[in-house]
Amino acid sequence: xxxxxxxxxxxxxxxxxxxxxxxxxxxxxxxxxxxxxxxxxxxxxxxxxxxxxxxxxxxxxxxxxxxxxxxxxxxxxxxxxxxxxxxxxxxxxxxxxxxxxxxxxxxxxxxxxxxxxxxxxxxxxxxxxxxxxxxxxxxxxxxxxxxxxxxxxxxxxxxxxxxxxxxxxxxxxxxxxxxxxxxxxxxxxxxxxxxxxxxxxxxxxxxxxxxxxxxxxxxxxxxxxxxxxxxxxxxxxxxxxxxxxxxxxxxxxxxxxxxxxxxxxxxxxxxxxxxxxxxxxxxxxxxxxxxxxxxxxxxxxxxxxxxxxxxxxxxx
Amino acid sequence: xxxxxxxxxxxxxxxxxxxxxxxxxxxxxxxxxxxxxxxxxxxxxxxxxxxxxxxxxxxxxxxxxxxxxxxxxxxxxxxxxxxxxxxxxxxxxxxxxxxxxxxxxxxxxxxxxxxxxxxxxxxxxxxxxxxxxxxxxxxxxxxxxxxxxxxxxxxxxxxxxxxxxxxxxxxxxxxxxxxxxxxxxxxxxxxxxxxxxxxxxxxxxxxxxxxxxxxxxxxxxxxxxxxxxxxxxxxxxxxxxxxxxxxxxxxxxxxxxxxxxxxxxxxxxxxxxxxxxxxxxxxxxxxxxxxxxxxxxxxxxxxxxxxxxxxxxxxxxxxxxxxxxxxxxxxxxxxxxxxxxxxxxxxxxxxxxx
Amino acid sequence: xxxxxxxxxxxxxxxxxxxxxxxxxxxxxxxxxxxxxxxxxxxxxxxxxxxxxxxxxxxxxxxxxxxxxxxxxxxxxxxxxxxxxxxxxxxxxxxxxxxxxxxxxxxxxxxxxxxxxxxxxxxxxxxxxxxxxxxxxxxxxxxxxxxxxxxxxxxxxxxxxxxxxxxxxxxxxxxxxxxxxxxxxxxxxxxxxxxxxxxxxxxxxxxxxxxxxxxxxxxxxxxxxxxxxxxxxxxxxxxxxxxxxxxxxxxxxxxxxxxxxxxxxxxxxxxxxxxxxxxxxxxxxxxxxxxxxxxxxxxxxxxxxxxx
Numbered sequence: 001x002x003x004x005x006x007x008x009x010x011x012x013x014x015x016x017x018x019x020x021x022x023x024x025x026x027x028x029x030x031x032x033x034x035x036x037x038x039x040x041x042x043x044x045x046x047x048x049x050x051x052x053x054x055x056x057x058x059x060x061x062x063x064x065x066x067x068x069x070x071x072x073x074x075x076x077x078x079x080x081x082x083x084x085x086x087x088x089x090x091x092x093x094x095x096x097x098x099x100x101x102x103x104x105x106x107x108x109x110x111x112x113x114x115x116x117x118x119x120x121x122x123x124x125x126x127x128x129x130x131x132x133x134x135x136x137x138x139x140x141x142x143x144x145x146x147x148x149x150x151x152x153x154x155x156x157x158x159x160x161x162x163x164x165x166x167x168x169x170x171x172x173x174x175x176x177x178x179x180x181x182x183x184x185x186x187x188x189x190x191x192x193x194x195x196x197x198x199x200x201x202x203x204x205x206x207x208x209x210x211x212x213x214x215x216x217x218x219x220x221x222x223x224x225x226x227x228x229x230x231x232x233x234x235x236x237x238x239x240x241x242x243x244x245x246x247x248x249x250x251x252x253x254x255x256x257x258x259x260x261x262x263x264x265x266x267x268x269x270x271x272x273x274x275x276x277x278x279x280x281x282x283x284x285x286x287x288x289x290x291x292x293x294x295x296x297x298x299x300x301x302x303x304x305x306x307x308x309x310x311x312x313x314x315x316x
Numbered sequence: 317x318x319x320x321x322x323x324x325x326x327x328x329x330x331x332x333x334x335x336x337x338x339x340x341x342x343x344x345x346x347x348x349x350x351x352x353x354x355x356x357x358x359x360x361x362x363x364x365x366x367x368x369x370x371x372x373x374x375x376x377x378x379x380x381x382x383x384x385x386x387x388x389x390x391x392x393x394x395x396x397x398x399x400x401x402x403x404x405x406x407x408x409x410x411x412x413x414x415x416x417x418x419x420x421x422x423x424x425x426x427x428x429x430x431x432x433x434x435x436x437x438x439x440x441x442x443x444x445x446x447x448x449x450x451x452x453x454x455x456x457x458x459x460x461x462x463x464x465x466x467x468x469x470x471x472x473x474x475x476x477x478x479x480x481x482x483x484x485x486x487x488x489x490x491x492x493x494x495x496x497x498x499x500x501x502x503x504x505x506x507x508x509x510x511x512x513x514x515x516x517x518x519x520x521x522x523x524x525x526x527x528x529x530x531x532x533x534x535x536x537x538x539x540x541x542x543x544x545x546x547x548x549x550x551x552x553x554x555x556x557x558x559x560x561x562x563x564x565x566x567x568x569x570x571x572x573x574x575x576x577x578x579x580x581x582x583x584x585x586x587x588x589x590x591x592x593x594x595x596x597x598x599x600x601x602x603x604x605x606x607x608x609x610x611x612x613x614x615x616x617x618x619x620x621x622x623x624x625x626x627x628x629x630x631x632x633x634x635x636x637x638x639x640x641x642x643x644x645x646x647x648x649x650x651x652x653x654x655x656x657x658x659x660x661x662x663x664x665x666x667x668x669x670x
Numbered sequence: 671x672x673x674x675x676x677x678x679x680x681x682x683x684x685x686x687x688x689x690x691x692x693x694x695x696x697x698x699x700x701x702x703x704x705x706x707x708x709x710x711x712x713x714x715x716x717x718x719x720x721x722x723x724x725x726x727x728x729x730x731x732x733x734x735x736x737x738x739x740x741x742x743x744x745x746x747x748x749x750x751x752x753x754x755x756x757x758x759x760x761x762x763x764x765x766x767x768x769x770x771x772x773x774x775x776x777x778x779x780x781x782x783x784x785x786x787x788x789x790x791x792x793x794x795x796x797x798x799x800x801x802x803x804x805x806x807x808x809x810x811x812x813x814x815x816x817x818x819x820x821x822x823x824x825x826x827x828x829x830x831x832x833x834x835x836x837x838x839x840x841x842x843x844x845x846x847x848x849x850x851x852x853x854x855x856x857x858x859x860x861x862x863x864x865x866x867x868x869x870x871x872x873x874x875x876x877x878x879x880x881x882x883x884x885x886x887x888x889x890x891x892x893x894x895x896x897x898x899x900x901x902x903x904x905x906x907x908x909x910x911x912x913x914x915x916x917x918x919x920x921x922x923x924x925x926x927x928x929x930x931x932x933x934x935x936x937x938x939x940x941x942x943x944x945x946x947x948x949x950x951x952x953x954x955x956x957x958x959x960x961x962x963x964x965x966x967x968x969x970x971x972x973x974x975x976x977x978x
Contacts, residue, residue: 084653084661085654086654086657086661087657087661087662110651120665120668120669121658121661121662121665122635122637122662123637125640126651209624209628211632286353287353287354287356288353289354289355308545308649310481
């Protein structure tokens with residue numbers, strides 16, 4: 001029986017999972033929508049990769065989680081490793097591209113840049129402003145234009161002179177977009193303009209003061225958009241690599257970290273049968289009104305967090 | 317005659333000496349401002365202009381809370397940046413909201429001109445006695461110094477306590493102790509007792525703990541709510557935290573020239589407000605081979621923003637990572653948590669690579 | 671030796687002073703062109719993201735001048751004596767520029783006026799002349815000629831302004847820092863729009879400075895910043911002679927964020943429009959807001975004659 005490691009990356013929009021063996025080879029993977037229900041999404045994910053895994057040969061001995069719901073899902077699965085998505089992405093990417101120097105990432109809600117030197121993270125930054133220029137922003141603009149967001153890339157590539165769009169803020173972008181459409185800019189030019197403004201926003205905010213050196217790897221949901229990939233190549237002057245499995249890299253990273261943690265507890269896929277519930281409650285101890293989240297397994301409290309001070313502590 | 321009930325916006329733990337200064341020195345009742353919470357920020361942002369810096373909003377919200385707690389006289393201190401104009405607008409907004417309150421704006425006071433300070437104190441209480449204030453002021457200043465020194469010790473050790481919360485418990489006791497203190501002798505006794513107790517708290521310090529220096533804007537760096545308790549989060553990760561900025565250090569003008577000389581390669585001139593300290597301390601942390609620096613400010617803080625190009629150069633010259641935080645009125649901790657954790661991981665990985 | 675002068679920030683206040691000073695000393699200079707889209711985006715790319723739009727424009731102009739001259743003039747002025755202080759941006763700009771462009775081989779020329787140099791401007795210009803290898807006597811002469819020229823310019827401007835205040839028709843007092851309202855990208859489109867609508871824009875910054883600073887206290891007593899005092903003073907002096915006030919600021923200007931709020935709260939007998947320009951807004955939104963503001967004024971005057 002060989003050891004295997006499970007990595008789950010659970011973001012606001014999508015949930016990703018991989019199982020790797022001791023040589024970091026992919027044994028199973030899947031990708032599905034979170035749909036506002038992280039516990040449900042993870043159960044569906046586990047059911048799917050459970051089927052893919054050869055249980056006769058492999059046994060999952062450690063679990064890692066990352067993404068915005070990493071803590072919740074970590075508590076649910078008894079994870080050996082609960083890791084923030086910046087580190088997880090860096091580890092995952094370096095395992096696939098050992099020479100990488102710059103990781104560009106634009107996800108559903110946020111964007112980040114990670115600088116790597118000799119396989120080590122030496123600097124990083126995350127967006128400070130709102131969600132403008134991220135996946136959510138592109139989706140909402142696509143909706144406005146009546147185009148499916150996954151067609152954005154091919155349409156953008158057709159443009160000869162991209163329109164200039166003010167995209168610092170979603171509100172401004174929308175009014176500018178409508179204005180530009182009204183005065184007669186073509187759809188492909190507007191979409192190409194949007195892709196460009198996503199990139200220039202990224203470079204002016206997240207990438208400010210960071211030395212962007214090749215090789216560049218671009219990931220996150222928006223990396224599937226060839227229009228944005230092209231805009232990045234034009235703006236930086238370097239070729240940009242997008243991995244076919246780029247959406248799985250965070251999950252891969254956290255699976256590797258789970259392996260490195262050397263803490264092993266047998267993991268059972270039967271977890272999908274157990275009833276997990278969360279309950280949010282507002283602590284009334286002071287006017288902070290901290291949002292305390294309690295996790296229950298079959299009505300038994302297993303973990304709680306969210307309190308800023310001891311007065312709001314809830315313990316299993 | 318109505319009794320004066322005075323208050324000054326909350327910042328960190330400095331309400332303890334403030335209370336003594338006002339009640340003992342100026343013979344007025346001091347209303348302890350409620351601690352800064354989400355409600356403070358909600359109230360403050362609701363009535364503040366949109367893109368004013370966050371400390372303005374915190375102070376405004378806190379004024380409203382202190383009036384609810386019974387204050388009828390509010391004091392604003394002023395400062396060298398936008399702070400210098402806070403008072404007049406705070407007062408105007410409160411008046412427009414219908415609050416009838418005395419507002420003592422010390423914006424024009426220069427600490428170098430004792431007479432003006434005296435006149436402002438007179439404004440707080442016309443019947444004050446010079447003798448009283450002269451007796452208590454040195455005690456209060458010394459008290460601030462003691463607090464700052466102990467808090468500095470705490471920041472450097474709190475990440476390593478064997479029993480969570482044991483250092484904080486000692487410090488809480490110290491704050492209760494000094495609230496009764498009226499003379500330097502009593503203060504010294506309380507201080508020594510606290511030091512002794514702190515030294516007895518069992519610590520478990522690893523061989524090479526990570527060291528992180530924190531620099532940045534006056535208010536946001538000192539008021540923990542406004543920086544999302546980043547020092548506590550760092551402590552949880554087991555890190556030595558070094559922060560120079562506090563009331564004591566910022567009041568010592570003698571240090572200014574020193575710092576100015578050392579940072580000449582990055583700043584020929586004084587760039588305003590706390591920017592010199594930010595650059596100076598960042599450079600010092602870099603030279604002392606700290607593992608990382610965290611820069612903290614409120615969104616739009618001009619002097620701290622202007623220090624950033626210099627910080628970026630220090631970061632690349634000394635190969636030290638700097639994490640930049642710009643806090644506005646968002647209250648979600650998750651994004652901040654993620655950034656801090658990633659920063660920690662990065663420091664660990666950089667160390668391992670060495 | 672060619673000196674580069676960025677057409678931004680204090681250029682709009684001191685261009686005559688600087689140009690005359692260099693001309694009198696026989697020193698060649700080049701001025702960056704009126705702000706273009708390219709200059710603006712260079713500024714945005716080089717400056718800290720959070721910085722105010724005006725300072726980004728400045729950085730863009732400095733960038734334009736690199737490789738086009740030998741030394742770029744970046745003065746530092748932090749103190750106007752009894753008139754007050756300035757936003758710390760002006761205290762810091764020399765070092766911000768130096769740090770931002772450290773990796774580019776550019777040289778910067780500065781002069782410094784702050785509380786430490788009570789001799790003020792004349793002394794600063796003598797030092798400037800000296801650093802350019804000029805004798806004190808010729809620098810002194812050049813400075814005095816330059817000051818005279820600036821004074822003449824300012825008087826002309828004020829006279830012109832007085833004339834505009836006496837014009838019939840709708841007049842709007844445009845309250846905006848000189849470096850914003852005279853900028854091709856920030857202020858000029860607004861002035862053009864106003865003129866197109868048949869409105870006479872009166873510039874608050876073209877006021878007699880001394881009178882304005884004295885009058886500012888009528889509206890706000892503890893204002894620390896000289897530039898804002900001048901603007902607030904202009905409102906105190908002229909608000910009875912105009913039909914509306916337009917506050918034009920760049921995002922996120924520190925002093926304006928507070929001062930505009932005071933103004934809006936204390937001046938209530940005349941329509942006020944508060945415009946914040948962030949360099950990204952589509953022109954459509956701006957036009958609509960200007961038009962509806964002018965409509966309010968017209969409605970108040972019951973006068974639609976200026977309609978073009």
